[in-house]
Amino acid sequence: SQDFPALKVIKLEQNYRSSGRILKAANILIANNPHVFEKRLFSELGYGTELKVLSANNEEHEAERVTGELIAHHFVNKTQYKDYAILYRGNH
Incomplete structure (x- = not known):
């Protein structure tokens, strides 16, 4: 960034509550939004039940x-x- 050249972005992408299936759907929706930086949510809770x-x-x-x-x-x-x-x- 111009205002903060030493800026370091720390992405909080791991989700501790939702299943992988929920986050896969969320990632698809997030990909359609205009955003400044890429974000890819993930979980270690398993894939989960059908949506x-x-x-x-x-x-x-x-x-x-x-x-x-x-x-x-x-x-x-x-x-x-x-x-x-x-x-x-x-x-x-």
Whole structure:
């Protein structure tokens, strides 16, 4: 960088919570974003279970799909709603 010529970038790429399959999907999505430097997430937790990918027409449709999946899972597996969490990321 011009402002900090001795700058050293330290990439935090190892993930300690997610499976390799989750991170593979994340890497595919990250590759589509404009970015200043390359980043490749990895995990040592194994590949993990199959992912279910949902498509949506817009944000409202996405919310409907996610809550629909959660409600269906709740009834099929006889779980409690307190056992679920919906995580999201907003780019503001």
